[in-house]
Amino acid sequence: MAQNALLIKGAELLDGRVTNIRIRGSLVADIGVLEPLQGEQVIEADGGLLLPGLHDHHVHIAATAAALASVKCGPPEVADQAALAAALAQPGTGWLRGIGYHESVTGGLIDKAWLDKAAPRRPVRVQHRTGRMWIFNSAALDIVLATGAPPPEGLDRQTGRLFDDDGWLRRALGGTPPCFAAVGAEYARLGVTGLTEISPGNGAAEAAHFAQEHASGALPQNVLLAGTLALPETPGLMRGPVKLHLHEAALPDFDETVALIRAAHAQGRNVAVHCVTGTELVFTLAALGEAGARKGDRIEHASVTPADVLPDFTALGLSVVVQPHFVAERGDEYMADIPASAWPDLYRLRSFREAGVPMAGGSDTPFGALDPWAAMAAAVSRRTRRGRVLGAVEALTPEQALGLFLADKLDLARRRSVAVGAAADLCLLRQPWAVAREHLSASLVRASLIGGRLVYNGVDKPPA
Numbered sequence: 033m034a035q036n037a038l039l040i041k042g043a044e045l046l047d048g049r050v051t052n053i054r055i056r057g058s059l060v061a062d063i064g065v066l067e068p069l070q071g072e073q074v075i076e077a078d079g080g081l082l083l084p085g086l087h088d089h090h091v092h093i094a095a096t097a098a099a100l101a102s103v104k105c106g107p108p109e110v111a112d113q114a115a116l117a118a119a120l121a122q123p124g125t126g127w128l129r130g131i132g133y134h135e136s137v138t139g140g141l142i143d144k145a146w147l148d149k150a151a152p153r154r155p156v157r158v159q160h161r162t163g164r165m166w167i168f169n170s171a172a173l174d175i176v177l178a179t180g181a182p183p184p185e186g187l188d189r190q191t192g193r194l195f196d197d198d199g200w201l202r203r204a205l206g207g208t209p210p211c212f213a214a215v216g217a218e219y220a221r222l223g224v225t226g227l228t229e230i231s232p233g234n235g236a237a238e239a240a241h242f243a244q245e246h247a248s249g250a251l252p253q254n255v256l257l258a259g260t261l262a263l264p265e266t267p268g269l270m271r272g273p274v275k276l277h278l279h280e281a282a283l284p285d286f287d288e289t290v291a292l293i294r295a296a297h298a299q300g301r302n303v304a305v306h307c308v309t310g311t312e313l314v315f316t317l318a319a320l321g322e323a324g325a326r327k328g329d330r331i332e333h334a335s336v337t338p339a340d341v342l343p344d345f346t347a348l349g350l351s352v353v354v355q356p357h358f359v360a361e362r363g364d365e366y367m368a369d370i371p372a373s374a375w376p377d378l379y380r381l382r383s384f385r386e387a388g389v390p391m392a393g394g395s396d397t398p399f400g401a402l403d404p405w406a407a408m409a410a411a412v413s414r415r416t417r418r419g420r421v422l423g424a425v426e427a428l429t430p431e432q433a434l435g436l437f438l439a440d441k442l443d444l445a446r447r448r449s450v451a452v453g454a455a456a457d458l459c460l461l462r463q464p465w466a467v468a469r470e471h472l473s474a475s476l477v478r479a480s481l482i483g484g485r486l487v488y489n490g491v492d493k494p495p496a
């Protein structure tokens with residue numbers, strides 16, 4: 033048989049039916065009473081739930097690929113000074129790249145001198161957990177300064193800290209973009225078949241690299257690529273919103289922001305605006321109010337949402353892309369740093385639902401864990417790592433949490449389903465939903481298909 037031919041037998045669908053699903057080529061060809069045809073591959077689903085493949089609505093793939101080859105420098109793996117020094121004292125002579133560092137590890141921000149003591153013999157650079165700062169040791173600083181690229185304003189040679197200038201660092205390192213195969217495989221294992229890549233600097237060069245990595249099969253997931261106004265249409269990718277990366281300490285000019293939003297809309301594109309503080313959110317809502325919002329404009333993160341601005345989301349018709357796993361990953365630190373009176377504003381979920389705001393889930397990998405199942409579990413439990421509950425009233429049901437990753441990539445209000453004629457981008461679970469909903473975790477994923485092709489096959493493996 034020339035075309036891909038596959039029959040999934042006895043799978044549960046989200047509407048509760050247990051049925052058979054035939055895949056031909058890249059599409060779902062038939063659903064119902066079906067017998068295997070000659071030469072057809074058969075997967076016995078044993079009543080496991082068959083979902084449309086999950087979509088991660090907010091990712092940074094190049095940084096994630098680099099992170100997979102990096103040393104973890106923050107909680108939970110590294111929690112104190114001694115552990116950080118040990119992590120950086122690995123044998124070797126080449127670059128050592130640390131990620132996820134936070135000053136809570138060392139009781140104050142580390143600098144060049146600190147790194148020189150911990151790791152004097154090889155070039156070391158450590159990224160702050162926010163992704164906005166790098167700290168170099170002396171050997172590393174010598175290398176990046178020797179390339180001749182004029183040092184940027186954000187670099188302080190005394191402390192070895194570089195703030196907010198990854199573009200300069202990439203040029204100074206002369207780096208070629210990383211291979212995405214490891215990230216693609218990890219996502220396949222998790223049942224993720226689509227990604228919204230949302231790094232603010234994405235332009236023509238990044239688009240070309242994504243198209244190549246997708247065409248080669250290294251990154252099998254379908255990509256919606258957000259980025260700059262200059263991001264071109266690229267064969268093999270779908271062009272997404274214009275990303276605006278706000279930063280409370282240096283907010284852009286209001287009129288320029290309004291003009292940028294209008295320019296994105298004039299291209300027929302939405303905007304996706306990074307808002308992690310209340311101030312950034314209020315600024316963005318005002319700018320969108322002035323420019324005029326377009327259906328599909330998105331707020332990324334909405335980490336802090338004062339109750340009195342919720343009606344503005346509805347009035348402007350905005351969608352929101354949330355990271356419920358930050359409750360688990362960062363909740364303990366927030367509860368220590370932020371007064372209890374402000375906790376209700378953190379990582380709202382149910383409030384957005386009740387206000388009728390279309391909502392989808394994104395990992396923000398590598399700044400958050402890329403496992404959507406962990407995000408769903410956190411959306412339901414609202415539990416921090418230490419087991420405290422942050423904002424119980426913001427919890428979602430397992431069905432609502434799953435829905436965050438079933439949202440259509442362009443219309444976050446729409447939930448996809450397994451249907452005849454739809455792309456065979458699918459995720460098969462080991463168990464029916466009634467069982468799976470009680471213990472949402474990545475070990476549920478039994479197989480993943482993209483365009484009718486099995487990209488992860490854990491069918492024969494025993495459940496973890």
Ligand SMILES: [Zn+2]
Binds near residue numbers: 090091092396
């Ligand atoms: Zn992000």
